[in-house]
Amino acid sequence: MALPSLNGMRAFEAAARLGSIKDAAEELHLTPSAVSRHIRALERNLGQDLFERGFRQITPTIRGSYYARGLSEAFEAIWRATDDVSVSDGPSHNKAQRVRVLCVPAVLNLWLADRLPNFRRLHPSVDLEISSSGKRANFDLAIVDEFVYKAGPALTLLIPLLLTPVCAPSLLEGPVPLRSPADLVNHHLIHECETMRWKRWLEQEGVLDTTPKSSTTLDDCTLIMREAINGAGIALADTMMAQDLLQQGKLVAPFRARHTYPAGIYLHQRRSIGNKPGTGLFQDWLLAEIDDHKRTMAIP
Amino acid sequence: MALPSLNGMRAFEAAARLGSIKDAAEELHLTPSAVSRHIRALERNLGQDLFERGFRQITPTIRGSYYARGLSEAFEAIWRATDDVSVSDGPSHNKAQRVRVLCVPAVLNLWLADRLPNFRRLHPSVDLEISSSGKRANFDLAIVDEFVYKAGPALTLLIPLLLTPVCAPSLLEGPVPLRSPADLVNHHLIHECETMRWKRWLEQEGVLDTTPKSSTTLDDCTLIMREAINGAGIALADTMMAQDLLQQGKLVAPFRARHTYPAGIYLHQRRSIGNKPGTGLFQDWLLAEIDDHKRTMAIP
DNA sequence: CAAGTCGATTGACAAAAACTCAACTGACAA
DNA sequence: TTGTCAGTTGAGTTTTTGTCAATCGACTTG
Numbered sequence: 001m002a003l004p005s006l007n008g009m010r011a012f013e014a015a016a017r018l019g020s021i022k023d024a025a026e027e028l029h030l031t032p033s034a035v036s037r038h039i040r041a042l043e044r045n046l047g048q049d050l051f052e053r054g055f056r057q058i059t060p061t062i063r064g065s066y067y068a069r070g071l072s073e074a075f076e077a078i079w080r081a082t083d084d085v086s087v088s089d090g091p092s093h094n095k096a097q098r099v100r101v102l103c104v105p106a107v108l109n110l111w112l113a114d115r116l117p118n119f120r121r122l123h124p125s126v127d128l129e130i131s132s133s134g135k136r137a138n139f140d141l142a143i144v145d146e147f148v149y150k151a152g153p154a155l156t157l158l159i160p161l162l163l164t165p166v167c168a169p170s171l172l173e174g175p176v177p178l179r180s181p182a183d184l185v186n187h188h189l190i191h192e193c194e195t196m197r198w199k200r201w202l203e204q205e206g207v208l209d210t211t212p213k214s215s216t217t218l219d220d221c222t223l224i225m226r227e228a229i230n231g232a233g234i235a236l237a238d239t240m241m242a243q244d245l246l247q248q249g250k251l252v253a254p255f256r257a258r259h260t261y262p263a264g265i266y267l268h269q270r271r272s273i274g275n276k277p278g279t280g281l282f283q284d285w286l287l288a289e290i291d292d293h294k295r296t297m298a299i300p
Numbered sequence: 301m302a303l304p305s306l307n308g309m310r311a312f313e314a315a316a317r318l319g320s321i322k323d324a325a326e327e328l329h330l331t332p333s334a335v336s337r338h339i340r341a342l343e344r345n346l347g348q349d350l351f352e353r354g355f356r357q358i359t360p361t362i363r364g365s366y367y368a369r370g371l372s373e374a375f376e377a378i379w380r381a382t383d384d385v386s387v388s389d390g391p392s393h394n395k396a397q398r399v400r401v402l403c404v405p406a407v408l409n410l411w412l413a414d415r416l417p418n419f420r421r422l423h424p425s426v427d428l429e430i431s432s433s434g435k436r437a438n439f440d441l442a443i444v445d446e447f448v449y450k451a452g453p454a455l456t457l458l459i460p461l462l463l464t465p466v467c468a469p470s471l472l473e474g475p476v477p478l479r480s481p482a483d484l485v486n487h488h489l490i491h492e493c494e495t496m497r498w499k500r501w502l503e504q505e506g507v508l509d510t511t512p513k514s515s516t517t518l519d520d521c522t523l524i525m526r527e528a529i530n531g532a533g534i535a536l537a538d539t540m541m542a543q544d545l546l547q548q549g550k551l552v553a554p555f556r557a558r559h560t561y562p563a564g565i566y567l568h569q570r571r572s573i574g575n576k577p578g579t580g581l582f583q584d585w586l587l588a589e590i591d592d593h594k595r596t597m598a599i600p
Numbered sequence: 601c602a603a604g605t606c607g608a609t610t611g612a613c614a615a616a617a618a619c620t621c622a623a624c625t626g627a628c629a630a
Numbered sequence: 631t632t633g634t635c636a637g638t639t640g641a642g643t644t645t646t647t648g649t650c651a652a653t654c655g656a657c658t659t660g
Contacts, residue, residue: 006306070381081370086346129517
């Protein structure tokens with residue numbers, strides 16, 4: 001199925017947000033006529049009414065209101081990304097000591113967050129701005145995963161990902177055996193939303209029937225870990241990310257770890273360090289902290 | 301500044317993702333010519349090169365690769381939202397016991413997550429799929445905030461938001477006084493990304509100079525709380541969301557709470573309960589759990 | 601109670617994109 | 631040396647998108 005017109009979506013989103021075709025038209029520098037057409041076309045395309053037409057007003061249907069919300073967020077993301085990329089490199093941010101760090105959620109939540117107080121203690125004058133949602137593209141340092149398209153230089157490999165099943169220790173003593181990877185499918189598996197990680201990991205271990213008996217799906221790595229700790233099931237985690245929890249004895253890793261994708265966590269520094277002293281401080285601290293951690297890791 | 305052409309962005313995103321204009325053209329059912337033009341127009345519009353043109357290939361610039369990543373996510377969100385809204389109501393999901401819950405991150409992380417094991421214990425056969433990222437619009441139950449445009453019926457008010465500053469108890473005994481709201485600006489304030497919450501709250505308390513001495517910005521409510529607990533500064537939280545942490549003594553609320561926006565958390569149930577027994581179970585459990593919590597809350 | 605108002609809608613047409621085709625480029629491979 | 635093939639560009643065409651003017655209809659105003 002072809003995606004309906006993006007401009008139509010934008011018109012609909014504005015109309016839903018503003019509750020008025022006239023206002024939407026104004027915002028988009030169009031005539032109400034054009035907006036009205038766009039919306040009609042979109043509705044025809046989707047086969048769904050998005051507005052209920054009242055006396056001379058429009059109100060989104062329930063379905064339409066959720067759609068509009070989704071679109072709003074997406075367009076906002078596009079706007080931000082575009083704004084970030086189109087801005088020239090000039091020193092538009094006068095806050096010299098503000099360091100903007102972009103970080104993938106897993107690393108931030110499972111590893112970095114608990115180490116931030118250290119940094120703050122060492123460098124109290126540096127204002128950190130940390131974003132995990134990927135909503136910003138403007139940063140001084142970025143901690144990213146393999147998915148950044150072939151981004152070239154200025155990238156340092158921080159951590160090669162090494163995935164392993166983890167679960168609460170109590171699960172090992174439960175009634176369902178957990179001795180070989182094949183036993184995993186008889187347990188409750190915790191999925192990260194939209195990923196095929198479990199399936200791929202199981203296939204790599206030679207497990208043929210990769211459909212688990214039952215599962216939960218969450219799209220937040222923190223919650224996945226919390227669920228695992230609570231004994232709800234078995235999650236698939238990177239050894240380094242899970243290390244803190246493994247050491248605290250909240251989780252155990254019953255099987256060996258495997259590189260499931262050719263993946264890793266990279267550091268990418270955008271501006272030259274000279275510009276902002278805080279950037280250098282953070283980067284040095286980060287590398288030292290990782291080094292430190294690697295040395296204390298049980299699994300090499 | 302006007303947003304550049306969305307179709308141009310789509311062409312660029314596809315080309316960046318596939319690493320080829322030809323392939324992008326194929327995916328979009330266009331000729332390479334059209335895609336090439338789109339990208340050129342976009343680059344001209346942004347005043348930035350997005351690709352480095354090689355012998356007969358293209359590679360994204362660093363800047364371009366981040367832009368592409370941002371766009372990819374946004375378009376994926378649009379695609380999902382559109383897919384969700386255009387699908388007819390038919391029972392396309394045969395997993396009768398799978399309950400899809402959409403939940404705003406704050407509620408999920410600060411309140412719901414720690415109560416999920418209860419539910420699982422009571423109803424082990426119900427597979428929960430919980431999404432906080434707003435990436436899905438297809439759900440059985442949604443726990444949403446005020447931002448759902450005028451969505452009409454089938455909404456139950458779960459929690460009216462009541463915001464109050466919270467911080468680690470140790471901060472009250474620190475060298476910087478914290479006796480009236482006006483003292484707040486002398487402390488390190490923890491911001492939720494992109495919101496004006498702090499500013500509005502301070503204004504409502506009659507504080508004139510609302511610019512804090514120093515601040516941190518995070519876009520994840522879990523991390524905001526973690527930072528507050530670690531004594532890094534003062535966060536603005538809903539009393540109910542923070543209740544667990546207040547009761548555990550990890551946080552204190554030195555001032556009174558205020559309704560800063562006319563906001564609240566609502567429950568929205570899409571399909572009729574009859575269709576999926578699990579939905580009813582979850583809803584009943586949720587309402588009971590909230591009731592329970594309200595009764596034990598110190599601040600009414 | 602009739603005329604006026606204003607937002608949404610529609611028909612007809614005009615402007616502006618978006619797209620294609622065909623020709624061109626240039627590094628590589630055979 | 632020549633064929634190839636991804637990318638680019640010129641010129642023209644199609645299609646989309648937008649405007650203008652007219653219509654509708656409920657509320658409101660005199």
